[in-house]
Amino acid sequence: MDATYIQQSIEQLKTNIFMHVRHRTLTQYTGSPVLDENQLFYLLLPFLNGEKWDEQNEVSAITVGIVHASLNEHDKISEMNATSKEQQLTVLSGDYYSGRYYEILAHSGNISLIRQLSEGIVNRCEHQIKLYESSQYTIREWYQTISVIQTELIKRFYNVYQFEQYSSIMHTGLLLLQLQKELKKHASGNTSNIFVKMQESVSDQESSIELIIQGEIDSLKNLLNEYLQTSNILKDDLKLYIQQQVAFNFIQ
């Protein structure tokens, strides 16, 4: 197994997700579902590492991807003005994907995953909405929010199929990758709402927000490297891929 095989597996999963939510009108106006390849990689990690992976795992992974796509659609809705046809249909894309994930799991009778994913969506929404609350949160709490948004649904998938041994690396990896992205977006003048909130949370500190986040990234990198060096469950090719993912994400 090399990086090409991993990339092909991610692409295949993406194709399968697209196939399951294909909708003529929605695709025409809102485009293809938005999916994060880093999340898809961690969704497939147990499979890539040789864990028993049958048709049910495959279908379940597809539905986790669909839920991500659903929530990502709703993140595209403008806060104040969603009156264009594209925005209206984006609301419906998210709802349609949500209905489709439920339909697929209902068809296969996978009630336990429906329950886990629903609980996961509830938790994710509770964190996402924090951006609009008047309460003050610490930077640690914002890291936690980013982590929940990035990892919650994959964690639920791991729980159902007893893949919890991958939870720690997935949490560290996805939080690290997202913080790198946040810093890069900010540097390119495309600051996200969550970055602004993190900035506000450290406004009384002497260090700049960039340095504080970089410090967190460095400590997450150390944690990740330590895990990769000591892990005896993860294949070497995957360890290399994860290291490259972090390095490439930084350069890109």
Next chain:
Amino acid sequence: MEKMKLKLLYSDLKSDIDIIEKELETALNSSSHLINDASLHLLQAGGKRIRPVFVLISAKFGQYNIDQIKNIAVPLELIHMASLVHDDVIDDSDLRRGRHTVKAQWNNRVAMYTGDFIFARALEYVTSIENVKVHQILAKTMVEICNGEVIQIEDKFRDNQNLKDYFRRIKRKTALLIESSCELGAVVGGLDDKNIRHLKRFGYFVGMSYQIVDDILDFTATDKELGKPAGSDLLQGNITLPILLLKDHPVIQRFIEKASSGVVSEEDRLEMLKIVRNSDAIKQAITLSNQYLRKALKEVDALPNHQMKRKLRDVALFIGKRKF
């Protein structure tokens, strides 16, 4: 007055409806203050709760156990609530039932996350039912409702639509969820296939009538009764039954053109309302609604003798004659 009638109609189901209300409160409880505020805002806005009521009545024809039945009655109302929260974003509506919508009170994103939270809570709740058939019916309904909303957006201001387009749209928009409420109540109540089918068809016909009446009221009720400006549907480009029956009227045609360009004055709106209210279109629409009601009542006749048959008839008739 109308609310009194409804309360009276529900009186012998009151204790169970109270349980549903309590469960709705519990289901909407969140660790987020903002979601709690938004949810409370929705609960306080009230609603007729016709979907849970149809679940309860349908289940009464079988083995009725409120502790089981509530597991489908509550999610159906939650799904309805969540779709309203998202619909208000789509329609850019600031008012619903005379109160600010979630999107107007906070913003579109808060409405999206609140809606997603409520949808997820509905599914979390319904997973206490292991019967796969229940999930398959509900999931199919959710997808079809969405398809109906997509069609509604595609059909906005489209001048070459006909009655078939309208009925296809309202079937998905409203009738399906009421149909599923009756069907799922019957399935969870353990009824046989034949009676499940009768209740399902009853729900479909009542749902069609309900939406036609809703579309009539959008023109005939006052702004105060509606809690939003009368004629809002047409202002948003939704060509409903009264307008379809009047579509060749030159003033109506001009109004649709103006509405599609977003240049409607208050004077235009009042003139349009006057024409619709004084036309035969309202009477014709009522006739069509009554035809669906009659079909619904035939399905009730086909059900086995039970005291709930009368209740089904009464609720159906109330829906067909309601004034809000």
